[in-house]
Amino acid sequence: MQTGIVFDIREFSIHDGPNLRTTVFLKGCPLRCAWCHNPEGLSPQPQVIDTPSGTRTSGQPYTSAELARLLNRQAGLLRAGQGGVTFSGGEPLLQAAFVAEVLDQLDRLHVVLDTSGFGDEASFHGLAERVDLVYFDLKLMDPAMHRRCTGQDNRIVLRNLDQLAGLATPCVIRVPLVPGVTDTEDNLAAIARAAAGVPHLVRVDLLTYNRAAGGKYAACGMEFHPQWDESQAVRANTAVFEAAGLPVTVH
Amino acid sequence: MMNLRLQAMRRRVRDHEHAVRRQPVAPDVLRECEEQHLSWPRRAARLVRRMCEAEVPLIEAEDRIVFTRTVPKVPPIYSPQQWRELTAGRTLHELGPISNICADWGMVLSQGLLGRREVAQAARRRLSDDSAAMEFLAAALETIDAVLGLARRYAEAALAAGRAELAEILQRVPARPPRTFHEALQSLRLLHAAVWLGGHYHVGLGRFDQYMWPYLDADLRARRLDEARAEELLAEFFISLNRDSDLYPGVQQGDNGQSLMLGGATRDGASGVNPLTAMALRVARDVAMIDPKINLRISKDTDLELLALAAELTAQGLGFPQYSNDDVVIPALVAHGYDLEDARDYTVAACWEFIVAGKGMEVVNIGAVSMPAAVDVAIRAGLAAGAGFEAILDRAEAEMGRQLEAVVSRYRRLLLPPAPYYSVLMDGCLESGRDLSQGLKYSNFGVHGACSASAADALAAVRKTVFVDRSVAPAELIQAMDANFAGHDSLRRALLDAPKVGNHDDQADDMLVALFDRFASACEAAGDNGRGGIVRPGSGSAMYYVWLAAGHPGMCEPVTGTTADGRRAAEYFSANLAPSPGVRVRGPLSVLQSFSKLDYRRVCNGGPITLELSDALFGDVEALRKVALLVRSFAASGCQQLQLNTINVAKLQEAKRHPGRHRNLIVRVWGWSGYFCELEEPYQDHVIARHAFGM
Numbered sequence: 001m002q003t004g005i006v007f008d009i010r011e012f013s014i015h016d017g018p019n020l021r022t023t024v025f026l027k028g029c030p031l032r033c034a035w036c037h038n039p040e041g042l043s044p045q046p047q048v049i050d051t052p053s054g055t056r057t058s059g060q061p062y063t064s065a066e067l068a069r070l071l072n073r074q075a076g077l078l079r080a081g082q083g084g085v086t087f088s089g090g091e092p093l094l095q096a097a098f099v100a101e102v103l104d105q106l107d108r109l110h111v112v113l114d115t116s117g118f119g120d121e122a123s124f125h126g127l128a129e130r131v132d133l134v135y136f137d138l139k140l141m142d143p144a145m146h147r148r149c150t151g152q153d154n155r156i157v158l159r160n161l162d163q164l165a166g167l168a169t170p171c172v173i174r175v176p177l178v179p180g181v182t183d184t185e186d187n188l189a190a191i192a193r194a195a196a197g198v199p200h201l202v203r204v205d206l207l208t209y210n211r212a213a214g215g216k217y218a219a220c221g222m223e224f225h226p227q228w229d230e231s232q233a234v235r236a237n238t239a240v241f242e243a244a245g246l247p248v249t250v251h
Numbered sequence: 252m253m254n255l256r257l258q259a260m261r262r263r264v265r266d267h268e269h270a271v272r273r274q275p276v277a278p279d280v281l282r283e284c285e286e287q288h289l290s291w292p293r294r295a296a297r298l299v300r301r302m303c304e305a306e307v308p309l310i311e312a313e314d315r316i317v318f319t320r321t322v323p324k325v326p327p328i329y330s331p332q333q334w335r336e337l338t339a340g341r342t343l344h345e346l347g348p349i350s351n352i353c354a355d356w357g358m359v360l361s362q363g364l365l366g367r368r369e370v371a372q373a374a375r376r377r378l379s380d381d382s383a384a385m386e387f388l389a390a391a392l393e394t395i396d397a398v399l400g401l402a403r404r405y406a407e408a409a410l411a412a413g414r415a416e417l418a419e420i421l422q423r424v425p426a427r428p429p430r431t432f433h434e435a436l437q438s439l440r441l442l443h444a445a446v447w448l449g450g451h452y453h454v455g456l457g458r459f460d461q462y463m464w465p466y467l468d469a470d471l472r473a474r475r476l477d478e479a480r481a482e483e484l485l486a487e488f489f490i491s492l493n494r495d496s497d498l499y500p501g502v503q504q505g506d507n508g509q510s511l512m513l514g515g516a517t518r519d520g521a522s523g524v525n526p527l528t529a530m531a532l533r534v535a536r537d538v539a540m541i542d543p544k545i546n547l548r549i550s551k552d553t554d555l556e557l558l559a560l561a562a563e564l565t566a567q568g569l570g571f572p573q574y575s576n577d578d579v580v581i582p583a584l585v586a587h588g589y590d591l592e593d594a595r596d597y598t599v600a601a602c603w604e605f606i607v608a609g610k611g612m613e614v615v616n617i618g619a620v621s622m623p624a625a626v627d628v629a630i631r632a633g634l635a636a637g638a639g640f641e642a643i644l645d646r647a648e649a650e651m652g653r654q655l656e657a658v659v660s661r662y663r664r665l666l667l668p669p670a671p672y673y674s675v676l677m678d679g680c681l682e683s684g685r686d687l688s689q690g691l692k693y694s695n696f697g698v699h700g701a702c703s704a705s706a707a708d709a710l711a712a713v714r715k716t717v718f719v720d721r722s723v724a725p726a727e728l729i730q731a732m733d734a735n736f737a738g739h740d741s742l743r744r745a746l747l748d749a750p751k752v753g754n755h756d757d758q759a760d761d762m763l764v765a766l767f768d769r770f771a772s773a774c775e776a777a778g779d780n781g782r783g784g785i786v787r788p789g790s791g792s793a794m795y796y797v798w799l800a801a802g803h804p805g806m807c808e809p810v811t812g813t814t815a816d817g818r819r820a821a822e823y824f825s826a827n828l829a830p831s832p833g834v835r836v837r838g839p840l841s842v843l844q845s846f847s848k849l850d851y852r853r854v855c856n857g858g859p860i861t862l863e864l865s866d867a868l869f870g871d872v873e874a875l876r877k878v879a880l881l882v883r884s885f886a887a888s889g890c891q892q893l894q895l896n897t898i899n900v901a902k903l904q905e906a907k908r909h910p911g912r913h914r915n916l917i918v919r920v921w922g923w924s925g926y927f928c929e930l931e932e933p934y935q936d937h938v939i940a941r942h943a944f945g946m
Contacts (some may be wrong), residue, residue: 012881012944014871017670020880022840073755077840080551080887151435250872 001065004098007040007090009057009070015251016088017112020081024067026099027059027089030118032151033139034227035178037213039220041090050217058220061197064098068105075107084110093119096127103130117157118150120208124160125167131203134171136164139182141190149181158194158236165198172199174205179232188237192244203247208234252479252537254262255815257486260313263540264493265915269309269319277326278305284328291337292669292686294328295449296390299672300397301576308408313415315439316487317405318444318877320495325450339664343439343875344453346500349687351508351616351666353455354446355609356377357462358385360438363427365709366718368395372471384684385487387671388521391681394672398445399426407562432481435466442676449672451599452500456543459512467527480495485534492542502794503543503934504755508601514557515577518592524553529560531574537565541917541924545600547572548580551886558879565878566869567894570651570919573603573859573894576886580605583855583891587787589693602922603791603827603892604697609678613688613784614665615856616699618658619795620773622766623824624809628650630713631732634725640718643712648769654784655698655773657807662696675791694784697856700770701795701808702824704752704831707763708816713751715758719746732813735820742870746817746851753830754837755844764848771853789856790891791851793921796824797933823937827894829861839881839944841866847888859892859922860885865945894919896941903927903939 005027005227013023028044029036036042040049046059062070071085078084085106092099093115105112113127114135138161139154140146146154146199164171177183195204215222241248252923253261263269278301284294302322329337349444371388378384424438425431439456446454470476476484479589492509497509513531517523535545547561549845555885562574574727584594584605593607600606604615627645638646667688673678674687716723721741731739750758767790774788789853795808800823802810814819814829823832828846839862846860855873868874878895885893896919906913910928918927918938 012841012877014868014874014877016820018873020840020877020884022838074840074844077843081877081884083880126683133407249872 002101003061003063004067004095004102005046005047006061007060009199011074011112013086016086016114017083017135018114018210019083020078021083021086021112022071022078023086023088024071026087026089026092026095028094029089029116030094030152031091031116034225035176035209035213037043037216039217039222043219044094047220047225050221063213064105065102068102071102071109072105078109078219078227084112084116086112088114091116091119093127094119095157095247096123099127100195112133116243117160118152120159121156121159121163125163128164128169129167131169133171134164135174136150136161137174138191138194139176139189140192153239161194161198167202170200170202172202172205173200174207176209177234177236178209178228179234180228181187183235183237185240189240192240192246195241196244201246203249204241205244206236206238206248206250208236208250252482252486254483255637256313257483257490259548260487261490261540262400264490265540265569265905267497268492269311269429270720272307272309272319272321274305274307274321274325277322279304281330282326288889289384291391292390292671294389295669296393296671298326298328299394299445299449303397303401303445306401308405310405310408310414310417314487315433315484316440316491317417317421318440318491319410320498321442322448323498325673327450330789340664341805342465342633342661342664343666343912344617346533347668348450348452349612349670351453351604351822352611352613353457353600353606353608354673355610356439356442356457356676358609359442359673359676360435360462361428363425364395364399365426366428367675367681368392371395371675371856374681374684376455378684378778381684387674387686388681388684390669390671391675394405394449395675398441398672401445402426402441404624427844429466432463432467432470433484435463436484436503438489440491443696446494446673446676447499449787451670451673455508455598455608456511457598458512458515458596460525460531460614461517461523464525464527464567482530482534485530486538489534489538489543490540494541494571496542503920503925503931504610504929505920506601506923507542508923509542509544510546510599510601511543511571512546512598514553516595516658517567518579518596520595524557529557529860532557532560532564535569536567539567539569539747539917544573545571548575548577549882549886550577551883553694553883553886555876555879555883559875560874560877565864565897566875568866568897569917569922570894573597573892573922574882575605575857575892576604576890577890578886579851579889580855583852586852587695587785587855600856602793603859604789605855607693609676610691611693612667612687613693613695613697614662615695615787616695616793617662617698617792619701619808619936620651620654620658620697620791621701621795621799621801621811622651622769622770623809623811623814624701625654626706626709627814630709630815631729631789634717634729636726639764640714643713644765644769647710648768648773649771652776654808655777657696659696659777659786661778661807664862665781676851690782692783694780695787696780696784697787697789698774699789699791699793699795699856700767700854701792702799703763703766703790704829705814705816705818705824707752707759707766708749708831708834709750710766711759712746712817714762715749715816723727728815732815736814736817743817746815749816751816751830751834751836753845755840755841760845763845764850767849767854771850787856788854789858790854791827791856791858791922793825796826796921797937800824800935821937823933823940825861826937827858827861830942832942834942836942840884843885843890847890851889851891857892859894861896861919863896863898863941863943865943866897867945869897897941898941900939900943903935
């Protein structure tokens with residue numbers, strides 16, 4: 001049986017999928033996005049977090065059966081709320097085998113996979129094909145910029161987007177808007193072109209930069225160094241998506 | 252909807268501009284009562300009459316629904332000496348006068364006071380050889396005429412102020428049945444306000460959308476009124492309920508029991524939701540004042556759109572609506588002897604206690620059983636005696652039974668003063684010639700099972716540390732508690748780390764279930780309450796989350812110091828059904844699941860699950876729908892009652908520092924909403940310390 005490392009399970013999570021949901025945050029992420037607001041999710045290992053209200057260990061091992069049992073116990077409530085479960089992170093693709101085993105054991109629950117798209121192609125295909133909805137991040141279309149801001153190449157992300165386009169699973173493309181970094185006209189236009197090639201696209205979500213992004217770094221023993229002007233308003237340019245005929249929302 | 256006229260009206264009421272018209276002295280009623288050697292019922296009636304007569308009509312240029320109280324104080328009808336003799340050996344409920352019940356407003360509106368007068372006259376002819384009945388009916392007639400006289404003087408004042416249209420309405424109601432929605436609202440305003448003139452308080456408004464809809468419906472059909480104008484009238488009515496509420500007695504300012512119920516099943520079991528249900532929610536949202544306190548009856552099938560509208564009130568931070576689950580409440584009331592039709596017709600008393608309007612002379616808050624105290628006594632005595640865990644539970648039950656008997660035995664000597672005017676508004680009093688205080692169809696008592704989460708947590712902690720893990724020796728635990736945990740940090744940590752209610756963890760929740768089960772058994776064992784009713788166990792705390800921890804002058808319930816859940820002495824408990832303060836919980840679903848395990852068929856006096864949401868949640872466009880779905884899942888979970896509050900801790904702290912800048916900030920306290928800055932500090936601090944669920 002697979003064991004996964006989970007750093008949070010949050011009920012009534014508002015931003016992580018349709019209707020009433022519980023979100024499982026899987027620990028570990030291959031990207032190092034400069035604007036990441038959840039540094040707890042970066043390291044794949046459990047770690048001690050030093051918060052103002054005391055220290056605690058972030059990252060708890062669960063067997064797939066334990067996690068499935070925990071989620072299934074809420075199945076009645078989640079179904080009454082027309083919702084389900086979201087696997088987020090960190091990056092769930094890093095623990096794809098574990099997630100797949102949990103999916104095997106879930107009791108008729110709607111599942112969202114919330115992914116950066118960066119991960120092993122077979123893992124992505126395997127999960128994306130099985131879930132009910134994929135939340136897929138597109139951050140930067142320019143390869144150099146992507147490398148600079150996330151530490152990784154975006155070719156893998158784009159290949160997985162191609163795979164997603166070939167699947168029947170509906171998806172939402174999510175774009176974090178960071179002032180002067182991702183919210184440029186060029187980048188958003190390129191994202192709109194890529195999104196237009198995905199047949200089961202439900203909509204594009206523009207996620208405005210959260211000025212509290214750096215809040216958790218100190219607790220994780222890390223430093224936050226934004227390379228952009230945090231006080232600058234983001235440009236939630238919905239027009240480029242609307243022009244491409246894509247439904248778009250701003251959060 | 253809140254146009255400039257309504258906004259100005261709301262501001263004037265909040266500023267209490269009308270308070271300058273308040274008269275410094277109340278009428279002297281006592282003297283004539285003594286001179287004429289009046290009986291108690293006649294004194295009660297004379298009080299209503301003189302209070303009505305002393306009122307100086309106030310017609311403000313803008314107001315279309317009038318009545319403003321100008322006599323703040325209710326004078327005595329007995330001298331202190333006579334009062335002591337009259338009540339010697341008896342128990343008065345709180346301040347004495349009948350409170351915390353609900354009139355049959357629909358019946359009174361539809362008959363008008365002249366209709367009620369005819370009923371009283373017919374009873375006089377029928378019961379002429381029953382002197383007690385004749386005395387009561389004479390008193391009731393005196394109050395009817397007094398309220399009619401007050402309305403007449405208001406009509407004259409309206410005419411003198413050049414308000415012919417208003418005068419016409421006041422000439423019509425409350426004497427006769429209303430012909431329009433406007434007349435119905437004006438009639439209700441006067442009938443309701445007059446109850447307070449007799450010294451009654453916590454006067455509920457009942458199932459407003461059920462009894463008011465026919466009047467509005469007729470207006471809409473006849474095109475006498477459109478929806479916008481109807482909303483404006485309703486807004487005026489709601490604002491008017493805030494004019495005098497600072498004069499109403501309560502534990503804290505805002506605790507005034509002006510509860511209003513919406514939605515739910517009809518008496519024949521169909522859905523009672525009508526267009527006024529949503530209209531009242533919209534208007535309460537826009538008026539955004541603490542009165543009336545909105546309650547919404549729902550089931551697992553309630554329309555999501557209605558729930559989303561209700562969530563808009565929550566998002567605004569009004570602390571209402573409070574939700575009651577028909578699927579759970581109605582069977583529970585039937586199981587406690589209520590007729591099915593009456594059970595379907597339930598409303599709530601001041602906070603959450605389920606009652607039937609017009610048919611209940613119930614005292615739903617005779618006191619509290621302190622679950623932490625019962626458990627504390629049981630743990631200390633049990634451990635000292637080397638008892639096993641089951642024996643500790645048995646001791647806790649015995650202790651709850653002892654506390655209950657102390658409260659109930661006092662109330663077996665309950666003395667309810669006659670209430671001739673309130674009787675006019677109830678079913679069957681005039682018809683039978685019997686005052687409300689003699690009892691109605693339902694005469695039950697209710698007791699709060701207070702601060703249950705902490706008590707269950709204490710049991711769970713003792714079971715785990717002392718009996719299962721054997722990591723803590725009994726004597727060590729007692730010693731640590733006696734020292735309020737000073738120097739016992741690691742032991743306290745072990746207690747804090749034990750399972751806690753609110754995480755859907757059976758190790759703690761089983762204790763909660765056992766406590767309520769045993770509390771319910773104790774209530775059943777109490778038998779007849781001395782008035783032909785039973786004692787209903789409830790799950791609310793009222794103000795006991797502060798009182799049982801910190802003490803309160805005159806309180807009969809025991810104060811509890813350090814508890815075995817790791818709580819230090821004097822730290823407050825959680826309000827109603829909520830995880831203990833400081834307990835880490837996964838989220839609202841786990842909280843609902845913990846509390847869904849209670850057998851609400853046996854625990855039916857009400858008492859809501861109390862959840863705080865962070866206002867940051869509502870930055871998201873989907874938040875309202877998600878709150879609506881949370882409420883629906885509450886209904887599906889089989890829980891009984893839910894109140895949601897939206898808070899912003901930073902704003903509350905700022906409001907504490909600068910009350911002047913935040914005078915309109917509203918919070919839910921225990922079963923009602925009040926202005927944060929008008930609360931005493933312990934209640935402010937408790938709200939700030941509650942765990943708010945974020946995103």
